[in-house]
Amino acid sequence: MSRDAKINSLLLLLVAVLAVVPLVLGLGDHKEEPFAGADAEAETAITEIDPGYEPWFSPLYEPPSGEIESALFALQAAIGAGVLAYYFGLRRGRRQGAERARAEQERGAGTEADVEDSAPAGPGG
Numbered sequence: 001m002s003r004d005a006k007i008n009s010l011l012l013l014l015v016a017v018l019a020v021v022p023l024v025l026g027l028g029d030h031k032e033e034p035f036a037g038a039d040a041e042a043e044t045a046i047t048e049i050d051p052g053y054e055p056w057f058s059p060l061y062e063p064p065s066g067e068i069e070s071a072l073f074a075l076q077a078a079i080g081a082g083v084l085a086y087y088f089g090l091r092r093g094r095r096q097g098a099e100r101a102r103a104e105q106e107r108g109a110g111t112e113a114d115v116e117d118s119a120p121a122g123p124g125g
Contacts, residue, residue, distance in 0.1 A: 001009075046053050063069040
């Protein structure tokens with residue numbers, strides 16, 4: 001197994017451990033919704049501190065259920081990942097294209113010099 005494959009396997013194992021350990025240890029069991037987002041946690045904390053607090057902003061769109069909200073969040077994350085992947089792929093492609101063009105140019109310059117050296121001398125040469 002190559003060094004890169006070992007590193008990738010180790011990282012994959014680490015991600016799996018990080019995902020499973022909180023579930024196995026029961027972290028969040030004391031909550032009504034163990035996977036609530038930071039917005040819900042902040043709202044709960046503010047309500048505990050000041051029960052009369054009135055929010056000064058309301059969401060533009062309130063999804064009808066938590067599942068739809070999660071799906072929209074996942075869709076947003078997927079679109080962001082796609083944009084990042086496109087950008088990095090584009091950069092890599094441009095870099096590889098520039099390297100290929102440079103190599104062809106150097107190869108072309110080398111063959112032109114070889115052609116000039118091997119050309120028969122003209123009259124009087």
